[in-house]
Amino acid sequence: MFDQDLAQKAAENLKQVREKKPLIHNITNYVVMNYTANALLACGASPVMAHAAEEVEEMVSLAGALVLNIGTLSLPWIEAMLKAGKRANALKIPVILDPVGAGATRLRTDTAKRILEAISIQVIRGNASEILSLAEEGPETSTKGVDSVHTVDQATKTARLLAKDLKTTLAITGAVDLITDGERVCRVLNGHAMMSRITGTGCTATTMIAAFLAVDPDPLTAAATGLSYFGLAGEKASAGAAGPGSFQNALLDALYLINEEDLRTGAKIQT
Amino acid sequence: MFDQDLAQKAAENLKQVREKKPLIHNITNYVVMNYTANALLACGASPVMAHAAEEVEEMVSLAGALVLNIGTLSLPWIEAMLKAGKRANALKIPVILDPVGAGATRLRTDTAKRILEAISIQVIRGNASEILSLAEEGPETSTKGVDSVHTVDQATKTARLLAKDLKTTLAITGAVDLITDGERVCRVLNGHAMMSRITGTGCTATTMIAAFLAVDPDPLTAAATGLSYFGLAGEKASAGAAGPGSFQNALLDALYLINEEDLRTGAKIQT
Amino acid sequence: MFDQDLAQKAAENLKQVREKKPLIHNITNYVVMNYTANALLACGASPVMAHAAEEVEEMVSLAGALVLNIGTLSLPWIEAMLKAGKRANALKIPVILDPVGAGATRLRTDTAKRILEAISIQVIRGNASEILSLAEEGPETSTKGVDSVHTVDQATKTARLLAKDLKTTLAITGAVDLITDGERVCRVLNGHAMMSRITGTGCTATTMIAAFLAVDPDPLTAAATGLSYFGLAGEKASAGAAGPGSFQNALLDALYLINEEDLRTGAKIQT
Numbered sequence: 103m104f105d106q107d108l109a110q111k112a113a114e115n116l117k118q119v120r121e122k123k124p125l126i127h128n129i130t131n132y133v134v135m136n137y138t139a140n141a142l143l144a145c146g147a148s149p150v151m152a153h154a155a156e157e158v159e160e161m162v163s164l165a166g167a168l169v170l171n172i173g174t175l176s177l178p179w180i181e182a183m184l185k186a187g188k189r190a191n192a193l194k195i196p197v198i199l200d201p202v203g204a205g206a207t208r209l210r211t212d213t214a215k216r217i218l219e220a221i222s223i224q225v226i227r228g229n230a231s232e233i234l235s236l237a238e239e240g241p242e243t244s245t246k247g248v249d250s251v252h253t254v255d256q257a258t259k260t261a262r263l264l265a266k267d268l269k270t271t272l273a274i275t276g277a278v279d280l281i282t283d284g285e286r287v288c289r290v291l292n293g294h295a296m297m298s299r300i301t302g303t304g305c306t307a308t309t310m311i312a313a314f315l316a317v318d319p320d321p322l323t324a325a326a327t328g329l330s331y332f333g334l335a336g337e338k339a340s341a342g343a344a345g346p347g348s349f350q351n352a353l354l355d356a357l358y359l360i361n362e363e364d365l366r367t368g369a370k371i372q373t
Numbered sequence: 374m375f376d377q378d379l380a381q382k383a384a385e386n387l388k389q390v391r392e393k394k395p396l397i398h399n400i401t402n403y404v405v406m407n408y409t410a411n412a413l414l415a416c417g418a419s420p421v422m423a424h425a426a427e428e429v430e431e432m433v434s435l436a437g438a439l440v441l442n443i444g445t446l447s448l449p450w451i452e453a454m455l456k457a458g459k460r461a462n463a464l465k466i467p468v469i470l471d472p473v474g475a476g477a478t479r480l481r482t483d484t485a486k487r488i489l490e491a492i493s494i495q496v497i498r499g500n501a502s503e504i505l506s507l508a509e510e511g512p513e514t515s516t517k518g519v520d521s522v523h524t525v526d527q528a529t530k531t532a533r534l535l536a537k538d539l540k541t542t543l544a545i546t547g548a549v550d551l552i553t554d555g556e557r558v559c560r561v562l563n564g565h566a567m568m569s570r571i572t573g574t575g576c577t578a579t580t581m582i583a584a585f586l587a588v589d590p591d592p593l594t595a596a597a598t599g600l601s602y603f604g605l606a607g608e609k610a611s612a613g614a615a616g617p618g619s620f621q622n623a624l625l626d627a628l629y630l631i632n633e634e635d636l637r638t639g640a641k642i643q644t
Numbered sequence: 645m646f647d648q649d650l651a652q653k654a655a656e657n658l659k660q661v662r663e664k665k666p667l668i669h670n671i672t673n674y675v676v677m678n679y680t681a682n683a684l685l686a687c688g689a690s691p692v693m694a695h696a697a698e699e700v701e702e703m704v705s706l707a708g709a710l711v712l713n714i715g716t717l718s719l720p721w722i723e724a725m726l727k728a729g730k731r732a733n734a735l736k737i738p739v740i741l742d743p744v745g746a747g748a749t750r751l752r753t754d755t756a757k758r759i760l761e762a763i764s765i766q767v768i769r770g771n772a773s774e775i776l777s778l779a780e781e782g783p784e785t786s787t788k789g790v791d792s793v794h795t796v797d798q799a800t801k802t803a804r805l806l807a808k809d810l811k812t813t814l815a816i817t818g819a820v821d822l823i824t825d826g827e828r829v830c831r832v833l834n835g836h837a838m839m840s841r842i843t844g845t846g847c848t849a850t851t852m853i854a855a856f857l858a859v860d861p862d863p864l865t866a867a868a869t870g871l872s873y874f875g876l877a878g879e880k881a882s883a884g885a886a887g888p889g890s891f892q893n894a895l896l897d898a899l900y901l902i903n904e905e906d907l908r909t910g911a912k913i914q915t
Contacts, residue, residue, distance in 0.1 A: 133406045133422050135675045139843035144888050149843065150745065151675050154718045157751035164748065174406075176425045176449070178718070203421070206435065209428035299629065301410035301420065346415050347625030354889030358841065404677045404693050445677075447696045447720070474692070477706065480699035570900065572681035572691065617686050618896030 108288070109369035112327035113362040115314045120146035124166030124316035126309060129153050129183050131173025131202060134302030137350070138169075138309045144357035145331075147313040153179055158186035163193055166316030170221075171305055172213050173202035180213055187221035196224040196315040196324075200308040204228065205235030218268060224321040227273040227308040237264050262287065271321035273329060275307055281325045288326040291370035292333025294340040300350045307332050310357075330369040335360055337368070379559070380640035383598035384633040386585045391417035395437030395587035397580060400424050400454050402444025402473060405573030408621070409440075409580045415628035416602075418584040424450055429457035434464055437587030441492075442576055443484050444473035451484050458492035467495040467586040467595075471579040475499065476506030489539060495592040498544040498579040508535050533558065542592035544600060546578055552596045559597040562641035563604025565611040571621045578603050581628075601640040606631055608639070650830070651911035654869035655904040657856045662688035666708025666858035668851060671695050671725050673715025673744060676844030679892070680711075680851045686899035687873075689855040695721055700728035705735055708858030712763075713847055714755050715744035722755055729763035738766040738857040738866075742850040746770065747777030760810060766863040769815040769850040779806050804829065813863035815871060817849055823867045830868040833912035834875025836882040842892045849874050852899075872911040877902055879910070 125148045130138060135151055142149040152161045155178065162168050168190045170183045190197045201214035214236055217223070226233065237260065258280055265272045266284035274280045279290035297303045307329055314328035315321065338360065339352035360368075396419045401409060406422050413420040423432045426449065433439050439461045441454045461468045472485035485507055488494070497504065508531065529551055536543045537555030545551045550561035568574045578600055585599035586592065606627035614620035631639075667690045672680060677693050684691040694703045697720065704710050710732045712725045732739045743756035756778055759765070768775065779802065800822055807814045808826035816822045821832035839845045849871055856870035857863065880902065881894035902910075 131422070132403050132674050133410055136407060136678060136843060139675055140888060140892070143841050143843055150748075151673070151716055152745070152749070153716060154751055156719070157717070157749040160749040160751075174422055174424060175428070177427070203423075206421075207423070207428040207431040209425055209431075299414050301407060301414055345626030345629035346411060347622030347629075350411070350625075351622060351889030351893060354892075355887030358887035358889075402693070403674050404681050407678060445693055445695060446699070448698070474694075477692075478694070478699040478702040480696055480702075570685055572678060572685055616897030616900035617682060618893030618900075621682070621896075622893060 104369065105371045105373045108323065108326060108371040108373065109366050111323050112330050112369045113366040115318050115324065115327045116331060116365055117362050118317035119313050122317055123148050124313060125150055125164055126167050126169060126312050126316065127152065127162045127165035127186065128169040128171065128309065129158065129179065129186060130169055130171035130305065133173060134305040137302050138306050140354055141306045141357055142309055142313060144354045145310060145313050147316070153182050155182045155185055158182045159189040162186045162190050162195060165195055167312040168195055168197045169200065169309055169312045170197060170217060171200040171202060171308060172210055173305060175209060175213060183217060184220055187217060191222050196321070197221060198225045198227060198308055198312045198315060199223045200305055201226065201228050201232045201236060202305065204232045211235050223270045224315060225271045225273055225311055225325050227275065227304070227311055227325070229276060229304065230274050233264065233272055233274050234260060236268065271325055273311060273325040275304060275329065279329045281322060281329070283322045286322050288322065289372040290326055290329045290333060291372065292330045292337060292368070294336040296340050296343065296346065296349050297336045299346040326371050327369070330371050331360065331365055334365060334368045375640065376642045376644045379594065379597060379642040379644065380637050382594050383601050383640045384637040386589050386595065386598045387602060387636055388633050389588035390584050393588055394419050395584060396421055396435055397438050397440060397583050397587065398423065398433045398436035398457065399440040399442070399580065400429065400450065400457060401440055401442035401576065404444060405576040408573050409577050411625050412577045412628055413580055413584060415625045416581060416584050418587070424453050426453045426456055429453045430460040433457045433461050433466060436466055438583040439466055439468045440471065440580055440583045441468060441488060442471040442473060442579060443481055444576060446480060446484060454488060455491055458488060462493050468492060469496045469498060469579055469583050469586060470494045471576055472497065472499050472503045472507060473576065475503045482506050494541050495586060496542045496544055496582055496596050498546065498575070498582055498596070500547060500575060501545050504535065504543055504545050505531060507539065542596055544582060544596040546575060546600065550600045552593055552600070554593045557593050559593065560643040561597055561600045561604055562643065563601045563608060563639070565607040567611050567614060567617065567620050568607045570617045597642050598640070601642050602631065602636055605636060605639045646911065647913045647915045650865065650868060650913040650915065651908050653865050654872050654911045655908040657860050657866065657869045658873060658907055659904050660859035661855050664859055665690050666855060667692055667706055668709050668711060668854050668858065669694065669704045669707035669728065670711040670713070670851065671700065671721065671728060672711055672713035672847065675715060676847040679844050680848050682896055683848045683899055684851055684855060686896045687852060687855050689858070695724050697724045697727055700724045701731040704728045704732050704737060707737055709854040710737055710739045711742065711851055711854045712739060712759060713742040713744060713850060714752055715847060717751060717755060725759060726762055729759060733764050739763060740767045740769060740850055740854050740857060741765045742847055743768065743770050743774045743778060744847065746774045753777050765812045766857060767813045767815055767853055767867050769817065769846070769853055769867070771818060771846065772816050775806065775814055775816050776802060778810065813867055815853060815867040817846060817871065821871045823864055823871070825864045828864050830864065831914040832868055832871045832875060833914065834872045834879060834910070836878040838882050838885060838888065838891050839878045841888040868913050869911070872913050873902065873907055876907060876910045
């Protein structure tokens with residue numbers, strides 16, 4: 103039922119992250135900075151947050167991957183994202199974009215599009231409505247904050263076309279995650295409903311993909327295996343959690359405790 | 374001893390928040406962004422943080438309530454607060470102000486007053502010294518950081534006059550919370566001493582009121598019932614908490630776990 | 645084996661912090677603001693975060709110590725740090741610098757040096773590579789994000805010379821912490837490996853030293869005893885923690901629960 107090669111790949115990627123401890127440079131929103139830094143550490147990677155235009159080019163040159171997350175934008179941060187992204191491109195360091203709230207305001211939609219035009223992005227991770235808002239001639243979408251208003255199923259066909267059009271890999275997360283590079287399609291069935299009851303779950307999924315991208319040159323497998331690992335952690339964390347407060351800590355514990363064998367047997371990736 | 378109508382109203386408001394999942398737009402301080410977002414999710418509401426002048430008017434138009442919190446100010450954020458507040462007023466979206474540290478520095482006191490002059494505020498939530506610093510000809514007050522130096526009792530008389538003067542509802546939190554719109558007065562006796570040992574408790578109380586304001590058009594009852602719900606969560610969270618670290622998570626769990634019946638029987642509101 | 649006078653001093657300093665509840669003014673990075681505020685509250689101190697150039701001079705004048713942490717820099721924050729530091733110097737309020745990531749980018753290295761030139765700093769707390777990057781003619785160092793690339797042992801000799809040169813006290817943290825004012829040298833053996841698996845441990849160590857500096861005029865003993873207290877909390881927190889998520893909360897609990905007697909008997913400071 104589930105792809106064994108990708109389950110094996112997931113375990114291999116996790117091993118690589120823990121051995122190489124890649125530095126992940128995040129230009130991300132204020133809300134999730136602490137949590138995503140802790141998630142990266144729990145995973146085995148090394149986080150750094152830096153947003154000053156004066157230092158992002160130097161910082162990203164030390165990194166194994168760059169995260170651009172537009173969750174709490176302002177104009178100076180947009181300039182820093184563009185600078186860091188261009189340098190990452192020049193150095194062939196993978197870049198992942200999280201278009202938080204794209205579709206909700208013009209600033210967010212326009213900024214996501216501006217980044218996509220200026221920078222080669224290896225993976226875009228968002229919910230269905232955020233991803234759909236990036237289409238040039240998309241359906242009329244309205245985002246209610248950072249919540250998804252489209253189901254993953256509705257988005258599948260559009261996603262393949264959009265991935266081709268944008269020349270990137272899309273990772274559309276929801277109850278089932280859909281990953282496509284325009285040709286290949288994967289679905290990840292790992293995860294737990296409680297993950298939607300804490301803030302920054304999507305942003306953290308993005309950073310997990312970034313850690314896997316730093317060790318896996320194929321954006322499709324990096325995204326699918328990274329999301330599978332994160333979803334499995336959600337499943338394990340839900341076991342003893344009384345509510346979202348205990349769950350968010352159990353999730354960090356699970357990211358830390360999951361070993362290669364857990365992931366090889368627990369990954370639920372379909373192709 | 375406690376007002377049964379308001380206990381019933383508290384349960385009704387909680388039910389409404391969970392059914393309508395109102396979007397709460399926060400322009401708030403860096404320290405508490407993650408925690409208040411999680412508290413809003415635990416409560417059943419939907420949080421968004423956005424501060425860019427370029428997007429706050431669009432964002433607030435999607436919201437059920439707007440939170441203005443001056444805990445970590447800078448000039449661009451003040452402009453964004455004014456813009457968002459004016460748009461909220463135009464759209465009749467309720468606005469709540471948290472004057473964190475007003476009285477401690479002129480920037481904070483002046484900004485709180487400037488917001489009050491420019492925007493119709495439905496509720497101001499602060500500790501006694503912060504609220505008193507908003508009086509035009511208040512007593513000489515000095516705030517020690519964000520801690521209260523006046524007791525709720527000292528502040529009661531002044532509060533009624535001040536609420537009338539400022540044409541708003543004041544929610545003055547402390548060991549006992551005092552809520553007044555200048556005419557009516559409520560006291561909320563829910564809460565636990567451990568709540569003062571974690572950062573952002575006041576800011577989180579403010580967001581809980583915001584969630585209730587989004588479903589209850591009466592600022593006095595929204596504030597009293599929101600504080601009662603939050604205080605009850607503090608009581609429940611204190612049960613198994615070894616210290617402030619475990620308490621802060623238990624508090625999120627409690628916000629999530631409390632049901633309407635818990636609140637109807639546990640609310641301690643006096644009129 | 646361990647210095648009993650300093651163990652006694654540690655207990656005395658903790659007592660003083662809890663009695664005087666000093667206000668600690670932090671101009672610090674976005675990632676750790678919430679956690680360090682909670683750590684200060686758990687310890688018994690009173691935190692405030694404020695970074696606007698328009699208010700930092702007023703705010704610091706209320707404080708018992710000032711923390712300057714360069715973890716997420718931008719130009720306006722650097723100006724605020726300089727303003728606050730100069731006012732602190734004028735008022736003889738102790739200042740502690742945390743040069744997060746110095747050596748990783750020129751902005752960070754240059755900013756740390758600029759602060760050191762403009763302001764009298766009582767304690768600098770960093771890992772070995774950050775501290776070494778502050779040397780005028782230091783060895784060629786490269787920082788991998790915020791991780792240390794030098795052992796404490798390699799740094800000892802350089803540290804004494806550097807402390808003399810910079811006319812400050814250096815607190816170089818790692819598996820063993822080294823503290824020196826150029827003449828005296830202390831080592832702190834408290835701590836636990838899990839402390840390196842959560843974000844902001846170094847920044848939190850810095851704030852604990854700040855709290856102790858607010859009650860102890862000797863930077864060397866304030867730094868050594870503050871680090872011993874924090875390390876002991878790490879040891880206690882590791883007992884029941886399944887992973888970094890539960891550990892970070894247990895650490896706050898431990899900071900709150902440790903009493904003077906625990907610290908007197910548990911401090912592992914060598915002179």
